[in-house]
Amino acid sequence: MPKLWKPGDAYIWISGLALMLTLAMIGGLLFLIATKGLGSMWPVDIGRYKLTDGSVYLGQFQGRELVRGAEGIRSESDFRVKLKIGNRDLYGLDFKWVDEADIASLDYPNNAVILERREWGNYHGYLKEIRKNGEIVSGADPEAFSVLKSVIHDANKIHDEILKIEKGEIGDINYGIEKQRLKLRGLSMRGENNSAKEAEFRLKIEEYEALYKVSEAKLEKLYTELNRNEVVMSSAAGEEKVMPLGKIVMAFRPNYMGFVEKAGFYVERFWGFISDDPREANTEGGIFPAIFGTILMVFIMSIVVMPFGVIAALYLREYAKQGLMVRIVRICVNNLAGVPSIVFGVFGVGFFLYGVGGIIDSVFFKEALPSPTFGTGGILWASLTLALLTLPVVIVATEEGLASVPRNIREGSLALGATKFETTWKVVIPSALPAILTGLILAIARATGEVAPLMITGVVKLAPDLPIDGHFPFLHLERKFMHLGFHIYDLGFQSPNSEAAKPMVFMTAFLLILIVVILNITAIIIRNRLRKKYATSAV
Amino acid sequence: MTSGEAMRQQQEFSAPVINGVSITHKPQRSDKAKIVPDPLVKVEHLSLFYGAKQALQDIEMNIPRKKVTAFIGPSGCGKSTLLRCFNRLNDLVDGCRIEGNISINDKSIFDADVDITDLRKKVGMVFQKSNPFPKSIYENVAYGARIAGINKKSVLDELVEKNLKRAALWDEVSDRLNDSAMGLSGGQQQRLCIARAIAVEPDVLLMDEPCSALDPIATAKIEDLVTELKDRFTIVIVTHNMQQASRVSDYTAFMYIGDIVEFDTTEKIFLNPAKKHTEDYVSGKFG
Numbered sequence: 001m002p003k004l005w006k007p008g009d010a011y012i013w014i015s016g017l018a019l020m021l022t023l024a025m026i027g028g029l030l031f032l033i034a035t036k037g038l039g040s041m042w043p044v045d046i047g048r049y050k051l052t053d054g055s056v057y058l059g060q061f062q063g064r065e066l067v068r069g070a071e072g073i074r075s076e077s078d079f080r081v082k083l084k085i086g087n088r089d090l091y092g093l094d095f096k097w098v099d100e101a102d103i104a105s106l107d108y109p110n111n112a113v114i115l116e117r118r119e120w121g122n123y124h125g126y127l128k129e130i131r132k133n134g135e136i137v138s139g140a141d142p143e144a145f146s147v148l149k150s151v152i153h154d155a156n157k158i159h160d161e162i163l164k165i166e167k168g169e170i171g172d173i174n175y176g177i178e179k180q181r182l183k184l185r186g187l188s189m190r191g192e193n194n195s196a197k198e199a200e201f202r203l204k205i206e207e208y209e210a211l212y213k214v215s216e217a218k219l220e221k222l223y224t225e226l227n228r229n230e231v232v233m234s235s236a237a238g239e240e241k242v243m244p245l246g247k248i249v250m251a252f253r254p255n256y257m258g259f260v261e262k263a264g265f266y267v268e269r270f271w272g273f274i275s276d277d278p279r280e281a282n283t284e285g286g287i288f289p290a291i292f293g294t295i296l297m298v299f300i301m302s303i304v305v306m307p308f309g310v311i312a313a314l315y316l317r318e319y320a321k322q323g324l325m326v327r328i329v330r331i332c333v334n335n336l337a338g339v340p341s342i343v344f345g346v347f348g349v350g351f352f353l354y355g356v357g358g359i360i361d362s363v364f365f366k367e368a369l370p371s372p373t374f375g376t377g378g379i380l381w382a383s384l385t386l387a388l389l390t391l392p393v394v395i396v397a398t399e400e401g402l403a404s405v406p407r408n409i410r411e412g413s414l415a416l417g418a419t420k421f422e423t424t425w426k427v428v429i430p431s432a433l434p435a436i437l438t439g440l441i442l443a444i445a446r447a448t449g450e451v452a453p454l455m456i457t458g459v460v461k462l463a464p465d466l467p468i469d470g471h472f473p474f475l476h477l478e479r480k481f482m483h484l485g486f487h488i489y490d491l492g493f494q495s496p497n498s499e500a501a502k503p504m505v506f507m508t509a510f511l512l513i514l515i516v517v518i519l520n521i522t523a524i525i526i527r528n529r530l531r532k533k534y535a536t537s538a539v
Numbered sequence: 540m541t542s543g544e545a546m547r548q549q550q551e552f553s554a555p556v557i558n559g560v561s562i563t564h565k566p567q568r569s570d571k572a573k574i575v576p577d578p579l580v581k582v583e584h585l586s587l588f589y590g591a592k593q594a595l596q597d598i599e600m601n602i603p604r605k606k607v608t609a610f611i612g613p614s615g616c617g618k619s620t621l622l623r624c625f626n627r628l629n630d631l632v633d634g635c636r637i638e639g640n641i642s643i644n645d646k647s648i649f650d651a652d653v654d655i656t657d658l659r660k661k662v663g664m665v666f667q668k669s670n671p672f673p674k675s676i677y678e679n680v681a682y683g684a685r686i687a688g689i690n691k692k693s694v695l696d697e698l699v700e701k702n703l704k705r706a707a708l709w710d711e712v713s714d715r716l717n718d719s720a721m722g723l724s725g726g727q728q729q730r731l732c733i734a735r736a737i738a739v740e741p742d743v744l745l746m747d748e749p750c751s752a753l754d755p756i757a758t759a760k761i762e763d764l765v766t767e768l769k770d771r772f773t774i775v776i777v778t779h780n781m782q783q784a785s786r787v788s789d790y791t792a793f794m795y796i797g798d799i800v801e802f803d804t805t806e807k808i809f810l811n812p813a814k815k816h817t818e819d820y821v822s823g824k825f826g
Contacts, residue, residue, distance in 0.1 A: 412670040412732070415626055416683045416739055417660035426682070431673050532719070 030513070037510040040503030041269050043254040043262050046112045046124060048236060049083065049098060050105045057096065058112050058124040058236040059083030060254075067099070086114070086122035087235060088497075094121050095499045108255045113145070115233070116249040118279060121500060125233040128240065132229050148251055151229055155245040158226045162219060169215045175471055177208045182367040189366060273507065282462065282491055283501045287508055289463055293379065293481035294448060294515060296467055300383035300477075301390065301447050302440060308387070309394025309443075310429075310436055316395070317402040318424055330399075337392035345453030348385030353377060353457065373478050377458030379467045380477035385457045386450060390443035397442060401435020402428060437527040441520050448516045451485035459486045461494070484512040575601040575790070579773045580625065580743060585639035587620060587629065587797075594620050596797040597639070602743075602790075607765060607774045609788035609805065611781060612820070617797040618777040619667075622745050625775065626662040627655055643743065660687070663741035663772075667748040669728035671720035671735075676703075676712050679720045679731055683739035698738055706734035707764055726757025733764065737772065744768065746776040750783065762787050781821055785809050793817045 044060040051057070062082040080099045088094050115123040130138045130147055138147045180201045187198060226246035233241050252265060276286025312333075320326045357374040365373040374380075405428050413423040429436075451459075460480045467479045488508050495501040578601030587595035595617050602608050610618040620629065627648060629635045641648050648658055660683070671679050678685075680699045689695065699716065703709040708730045712723070720731055729749055736744060746765070750758040765774060765787045778784050784791050785805055792802040793816075801808060801817045812818045819825055 406670070408666055408668055408670040409672060411628060411631070411664075412666060412672065412735075413682070414631070415628060415659055415664040415666075416686065416735065417656040417658075418682075418686045419656055422686055426685075427672050 033506055033510045033513065037503065037506030037508075040507065041266055041273065043114075043252060043257065043265055043269075044084075045108050045254050046114060047083075047106050047108050048112065049103055051098065052102050052104045056236040057083060057085045057098075059085040059096065060124075062095070064100075084122075086124040087120075089120045090235060090239065090241075093499075094497065110256050111145075111253070112255055113148075113233070113251055113253050115231075115243070115251050116284075117243070118247050118249060121280070121284065121497075123233060123241070123243070125235045125241070128232040128234050130229070130231050145251070145253065148231060151231075151245055152248055152251055155226055155229065155248065156250075158222055159246060162222050162226070165215055165219055165222075170212065171465075172471075173208050173212045173215065177205055180205045180208070185367040274511065278462065281496060282487065283495055283497050283504060287482075287484070287487060287504075287511065289466060290482040290484045290487045290508070291511065291515065292466055292468075293459075293463070294484045294512070295519075297379055297383050297386065297454075297481065297483065298444055298447055298519060300379065301386045302444065304384060305387040305390050305394055305443055306436075306440060309391050309439065310398050312391070313395045313398035313402060314424065314429075317399050318420075318428070333392045333395050337396070340452075341389055341450050342452040342456075344385055344389045345456045347388070348381055348453060348457040349377075352381040352384055357381065376478075377456070377460075377480055378478040379458055379481045382454050382458035382481070382483075385453050386447040389450065389453065390447050393442045393446060394436075394439040397439025398432065398436045401432035401438075404435065405431045434527050434531040437523055437530065441523040441527070444519050444523065445516055448512070448519065449485060451483070451489060454483055454486060455489075459483045461486075461490050484508055484515065488512065575603045577604050578602060579604040579643060580775075581640075581642045581645075582621075582624075583640045583642075585621075585624065585637065585641060587617075587624065587638075588636045589632065590634040594797050595624075598799055600792060600799055600802050602773065602775060604773050605769060605771070606789040607769050607776060607787055608790045608792065609784035610775070610777045610792050610794055611779075611784050612794035612800075613825075614779075616794045618794050619747050620797075621794070622664075622747055622775060622777050625743060625745055626659045626664055628659075628664070630655070660739050661741050662743045662745060663736035663739055664745040665729070665732050665736050665747065665749050667751055669725060669732050669752070671723070671728050671731050673719070673721060675717045676720050676723070676731060677716040680734050680738050682735060687739075702734040702738040703731075705737060705768070706730045707760060707767075708734055724757070726753050726760060729753060729757070729761060730764065733761070733768075737768065742773060744772045744774045746774065748777050748779060751779060758783070781809075781823075793820060795820075 044062075046058055046060050049057045049059055060083065062084050064079055064081045067078055067080050080097050081103075083096050083098060084094055085091060085096050086094055109126075111126055113125060113127050115125075117123055127144050127148060128139075129136050130144065130151060132151075138144045184198065184201045187194060187201075223246070227244040229245045230242050231245060231248070233243065235241065254262070257265065273286045274291060275288050277289060278287060279285035316326060316330065320329075353375060357372065357376065357378075360374040361369060361372055409427055409431065410423055413427045414420070418426070458480050460482065463480050463482050465476075465479060467476050467481050468474060469476065488505055491501040491508065492498065492505045580602040582598050582600045582602075585595055585598040586593065598621060610621065612618055623629045624637065624641060625643075625648075629637065637649070643658075643661065647653070672682060674682070677695075677699050680702055681695045684695060684698055689698075700709060700713075703712065708727060711727060712718075712731075720728065723731060729752075733744075733746075733749070750761050753761065762783065765776065768774060769789075776784075776788065788805045790803070791805045791808040793800045793808060793812075795816065801812060801814050803813070807813075808817060809821055812821065
């Protein structure tokens, strides 16, 4: 036995085992999230389940589980299956558990259609007829489905146009009116009695209102056009349902599609998921605003935290007289890294929102008060709070980087007549750059995953506008934003339809991890380039 | 002279303090310095303390213009410390205190009006361990010029080429000037450091055991280089290697425990030393 311990083989085995365990845990986590998330988008075949009590459902198989105890031989009656039956407007729930013993028959009708709707989730049923202006243009013949697809395509075009008008034109008008209103308010607040100006502003408002009337009329026309065409469907039990085409996003027949078709559909859907806005209280549609918000926030945080962290570390390591005071400061910085993130959030609310934001409002946005502009949560404050949170990481990493720059390189620079500042700027910082970037990588990883401080400093469930748009100054730092981490929490725990949101939770988690990985890999690539360029190898 | 003696002498004089370095002037004590006809650097009564520990004891010597002067002696005898006084690199060391004076061209380097960066431009240095900056070969040589505010490409190109040629490195690196200096071999790195130092056109070039980490071939190259450069620069070289001192230097100082035991022409030190101690060391009886 002592012979086993002496060469240290046992230690090597133990550490190898620990490493394997860690890798297995990481791999397992990623595998679970990826399969649950990515799998949920696959168009599963739709089955017609006839139950023994006479009811019929068109459902997609979602899972199977053991009901009774494991004693004895298992038979079919011991299992139940989970079906996605859609038609929330008919059944009240999207999902249904069915005991396998209760299933009388199961087949996969080719003509079963799934409609993705803007409200009430998916509709499972059969196509009965398509009506244009109340006239039946197509019945349940084989060609009907391609007609349906083309009319849905047209409807989607109209829908896009409506969105463009609502967000673009009417958005611009509202923006203009609000600006004039604030100008008017400013006039009255300053007590100026400038009737010429006042009239000018009022005239402009009237102009905008006239424009609004035009847009509104356009919208009305589009809406009637959109809802003029209808599709009539019948459910599995034969119940008829008339739906205006404007309410339908897309239609597909999973049982009719081959594997390649399904794969294409999957890619299309995946792209929609990462590029679309969310629908139906975030449980359907895409998560683009959340992705955008997360990345923008990390960017702003990085831009703020890097100079501050590096300058602080430079002072601590290069300029400050090493003594008790610096030691105390260093201990405080290290302790900051251990403060719970929600505490930083509370600090952010107190200091940034109410303090700094309040002052900015009272100086620059007086007209808008009492509704706050910067005095409320926003992407800037959330980013600054996260910058504070990650500052210790950057400081510690930078300090270590500076400490590892060899003394003889500094002396080499000084011996050439460089001042200390020149030496620091031209030789020391470039040499320490890889370590500084390591600090940034750690900061990004921490910031991307943080949720608690964001919830109180600017993240919302649904932000109407992105923080970047076409209105000057293009980047609106005061706006609230969406964030993937919060999105997960919101979907998983705050959703009215949590069963339907489950795949979204996994997908969002998967994307969040993906973004962390992508951001980190980018930083690591940059760091390795620099490391090659500035390698401080000895002889 | 023992260290006790030095301590006593030092207490006899009140030291004026300049730039945080206290300086004592004392009357000429010995004639060690007189053997050099045309001195560029004069060291007068130089003592150096790291905290309470005395590292240099009342050094007195003159360093000849455009000659190679070698410092030899066992480890820890203060050769490098003395060398680092000439460009005041010891100022960086916490708790370092200097007494006495060094003057270059009859101007004290400890005077209050001396700009330390100007001094270091006049007194270049090559270190024991080659220390190229983590930049390209070109930028390493151009570093001093850039510090001085020269950024014109044509001027820099010329300067880089000239000094790489002077350092006998041009033929080896002319086709990869923009590669990292870290990719060079040890000997090339050291010659690059020499090129970098002489690119500033210093009067004095200090070399602190420049070959201690190099193989014999690289060492020979550097030694040839030193011999060539002495037409242009006053060179002070610290070495552990007595053959090297005898090969490259015109004058040699033998140091022992912070003091100069003997300073004379290299020929005299190696062939006919005045002191027994020196003879023992150069003949390899101790050290």
